[in-house]
Amino acid sequence: MKHKNNLLDTLVQQTHNLPNRILPLGSKKHNTNKHTKYIRKINYEKTQLIVIDEPRKKDYLYLKRYFRFHPLHLEDILSPIQRPKIDLEDEYIFFVLHFPQFNSQTQKIDSKEIDFFLTENEVIVVINNQFLALDEIITSIFKNKKEREKIMSKGTAVLIYHLFDKLFDSLFPLLEDLEKNLDTIDKNIFTIQPKNIADHISFLRRNVIYCQTLVKPELNAFTGLENTNHKFMTKEIKTYFSNITDHLKKIWDRLEDIKELSDNLSSTFESYLSFKTNETIKFLTIISTILLPLTLLSGIYGMNLSFLPLSNHPNALAIISFIMFLIITLMLLLFKLKRWI
Structure with a gap:
């Protein structure tokens, strides 16, 4: 009888240890x-x-x-x-x-x-x-x-x-920061050092493209989830999840706008940088062109040949300097006439 009572107590204890509900x-x-x-x-x-x-x-x-x-x-x-x-x-x-x-x-x-x-x-x-x-x-x-x-x-x-x-709502402040960054670049594109502008544009474009690689597959996945017949996706739940899809579409559209504007800024900056480079090259070319005949003239008279014109003239230095100044003036007038400067 004692053995039966012990067995009954064991069964009762095991019953109390059963789960409250069955997990699916x-x-x-x-x-x-x-x-x-x-x-x-x-x-x-x-x-x-x-x-x-x-x-x-x-x-x-x-x-x-x-x-x-x-x-x-x-x-x-x-x-x-x-x-x-x-x-x-x-x-x-x-x-x-x-x-x-x-x-x-x-x-x-x-x-x-x-x-x-x-x-x-x-x-x-x-x-x-x-x-x-x-x-x-x-x-x-x-x-x-x-x-x-x-x-x-x-x-x-x-x-x-x-x-x-x-x-997904928490992503909108990030988009606002990207847009502010874009606006700052736009306002300072012609005033900040070109290297800094190039760095800012590169980081911005990289960040936007990276965000797009995250958002695009999520947008496709949630769009597909709305069209599924899964038992969890009832009509009411699909209405909720359609709001998620709308959020992702808005995020994607804003990223597209930022990317398009950043591409335009990059193109504008490249054109501006190319123009500045051409201006620098043109200036250096003009200097080199002006110095070329002067270098030739000074090189010839630097050989100390006795038969050169004005080689023994007491005012040779002044005359040759005047000739050099005249050459510079004539070349500048020619460049001005050609609208190169």
């Missing part, structure tokens, strides 16, 4: 604090947000253990991917997005990769590099109860939409 992509209830300090988790009703900072091998094993994600997608979170993409699976959607961020030390725009898993009840955010805009969004969700209720109360698809919306 996992087989076990997971305690993130047990696995790694780099994983943060917050719940609101049935919606769960999991944030993984600087993923490592143990994070890969954690996701592999508790979620049925494709192995290739799990490998993607550990290695940088060259281009943004959106992969659709039956039970989840995998997003790889790149966001431009200005590096004040190099004066260049770098990309920050952020990976997202969208499941029925979870949004998993994998942050490979610190991105200030995302840090502010995540902090707001974790600390602000009203913000958390507003963003997470309508499910995971709306939650990830709000994340995307705020992230």
Whole structure:
């Protein structure tokens, strides 16, 4: 009888240890604090947000253990991917997005990769590099109860939409900085040293083109996502995501405008630089042309030949100097007549 009671107690204890709910992509209830300090988790009703900072091998094993994600997608979170993409699976959607961020030390725009898993009840955010805009969004969700209720109360698809919306909104100040930089170059293109202008234009064009290489595939990916029949992409959710596509189109259009204006500025600067170079070459050519007969004349009289005209004249220096001055005057008049100067 005692043995039966022990068996009953064991069964009751095991029953209490069962998960509170069955995860659609996992087989076990997971305690993130047990696995790694780099994983943060917050719940609101049935919606769960999991944030993984600087993923490592143990994070890969954690996701592999508790979620049925494709192995290739799990490998993607550990290695940088060259281009943004959106992969659709039956039970989840995998997003790889790149966001431009200005590096004040190099004066260049770098990309920050952020990976997202969208499941029925979870949004998993994998942050490979610190991105200030995302840090502010995540902090707001974790600390602000009203913000958390507003963003997470309508499910995971709306939650990830709000994340995307705020992230892409954070790019507009960067575009404004590029436009201000363009305006500064435009105002000072003829006053600053040519080398500095060339450097500014080169950095600007490089940054704009780099942003375009990030935005273009994301625009195509989100446009394709709107046209998909995935079970997460209901009519209501597609309406939300169409706003993301609109943001990306606006960003792309502004980048195109900046690129076109920077190309025009570059062309204008090259024309101006070519003109200044030609002016310098023309000036040096005129000097060389004037000095040529003077050099010839001085070279001849420098040979000290006795039979040369004026070689024994007491005023030879004054006469030869006058002849040289006359040659210079006549050549300048000729250049003026030809409109070369």
